Amino acid sequence: MKMRNRLASMAFAVLCLPGVPVATAIAADLPPLSHSLTRQAPKPAPALKLKDLDGQPYDLAQLKGKVVLINFWATWCPPCRREMPSMERLSQTLKGEAFSVLAVDVGENADTIETFTGQLDTTLTFPILLDTRSRTMQAWKVAGLPTTFLVDKQGRIVASAIGGREFDHPEMIRTIRELLGK
Amino acid sequence: MRRLPLTLLAMWSAASLAGTETSMDTETGLATWQTETAGIQVRLTQISPDQARGFYQARGFSPEAAERYAAECVFMTVVRNVGDAPIRYRLADWRYEPAGQPPRAIRSKAQWERIWKRQGVPESARIAFAWAQIPATQTYAPGDWNQGMTSYSVPRGGAFTLRFVWRADGKQHSGKLEQVRCTDENA
Numbered sequence: 001m002k003m004r005n006r007l008a009s010m011a012f013a014v015l016c017l018p019g020v021p022v023a024t025a026i027a028a029d030l031p032p033l034s035h036s037l038t039r040q041a042p043k044p045a046p047a048l049k050l051k052d053l054d055g056q057p058y059d060l061a062q063l064k065g066k067v068v069l070i071n072f073w074a075t076w077c078p079p080c081r082r083e084m085p086s087m088e089r090l091s092q093t094l095k096g097e098a099f100s101v102l103a104v105d106v107g108e109n110a111d112t113i114e115t116f117t118g119q120l121d122t123t124l125t126f127p128i129l130l131d132t133r134s135r136t137m138q139a140w141k142v143a144g145l146p147t148t149f150l151v152d153k154q155g156r157i158v159a160s161a162i163g164g165r166e167f168d169h170p171e172m173i174r175t176i177r178e179l180l181g182k
Numbered sequence: 183m184r185r186l187p188l189t190l191l192a193m194w195s196a197a198s199l200a201g202t203e204t205s206m207d208t209e210t211g212l213a214t215w216q217t218e219t220a221g222i223q224v225r226l227t228q229i230s231p232d233q234a235r236g237f238y239q240a241r242g243f244s245p246e247a248a249e250r251y252a253a254e255c256v257f258m259t260v261v262r263n264v265g266d267a268p269i270r271y272r273l274a275d276w277r278y279e280p281a282g283q284p285p286r287a288i289r290s291k292a293q294w295e296r297i298w299k300r301q302g303v304p305e306s307a308r309i310a311f312a313w314a315q316i317p318a319t320q321t322y323a324p325g326d327w328n329q330g331m332t333s334y335s336v337p338r339g340g341a342f343t344l345r346f347v348w349r350a351d352g353k354q355h356s357g358k359l360e361q362v363r364c365t366d367e368n369a
Contacts, residue, residue: 034325034326034327036323036324036325036326038324038325038326074310074313076241076310077313077329078329106313107306107309107310107313108306108310132306133309134309134312143318143319143320143328144313144317144320144330145313145328161326162320162322162323163322163326163328163329164327
């Protein structure tokens with residue numbers, strides 16, 4: 001079996017310290033980010049109506065006609081933090097197309113999230129929505145973080161991914177472009 | 183995003199126990215046990231009591247409540263589908279066996295929730311706790327994985343074997359991590 005050197009405990013220790021720059025906590029001990037999306041038979045997406053960091057309401061139903069990537073995450077979740085920049089790169093790659101990214105944070109407030117995003121080298125341009133009491137995650141039957149869904153133009157879940165991903169991997173982009181073409 | 187310099191802080195070794203590989207982070211002294219069998223990878227990495235206290239106090243636990251969790255033997259746990267077929271597990275089916283003692287179930291999130299409510303832990307902190315644990319049940323497609331905490335009632339420095347169970351291809355499978363050791367108080 002091939003084993004990789006890990007820095008898990010160091011990463012975890014850094015995550016515990018408020019005020020420590022986030023970026024230093026990211027790289028360490030995580031299994032490699034994969035790039036698979038698991039296709040599934042289309043089924044209607046549950047409701048998703050949440051406010052963003054500025055209190056602006058978002059409703060998934062209003063995004064019909066677009067392919068939407070919905071990522072459930074939290075700042076204390078190491079794989080979530082690690083995959084976030086690749087989600088921004090994906091968003092930039094598909095800018096101008098009928099595609100949106102929504103990142104849904106569980107259980108945290110805007111200050112905590114902005115502390116994290118402010119320490120990234122990447123500026124996140126997609127909306128971050130607040131699921132403060134984790135009700136939306138439960139409605140979407142999310143069992144662990146991060147979990148990501150791909151919703152087609154008809155508002156149906158057509159693919160999902162559990163665990164950290166490299167979202168701007170060519171295979172991911174190809175899958176999304178296929179949906180955009182339908 | 184910047185990355186930590188990937189200096190080789192961990193030293194892996196092929197363990198003498200069949201299927202279980204171990205490593206030690208030479209900087210922190212914390213150890214990892216990992217096995218990979220029939221499409222599943224399971225890995226436990228020690229979390230020190232100070233790390234557990236710090237993590238939960240930073241998320242709204244009182245020092246007393248955080249201490250309750252830190253008193254357990256806590257591990258960062260990774261479960262990953264490294265095969266070609268979907269796999270499914272229920273944490274309730276897993277057992278750990280401290281040396282010389284009968285198998286025990288891992289304390290569930292629901293059981294912890296009752297403890298935290300009794301201790302007056304705020305809802306936001308309880309939500310963070312629940313999502314920071316490894317999922318109670320999960321189905322992984324190839325490539326899927328989770329990382330979360332599990333806790334074991336084992337004395338500091340004590341060893342146990344973790345027997346994990348999962349289903350794939352309509353069959354139940356099992357594997358084990360042997361001689362996993364609870365970290366010392368001052369790790």
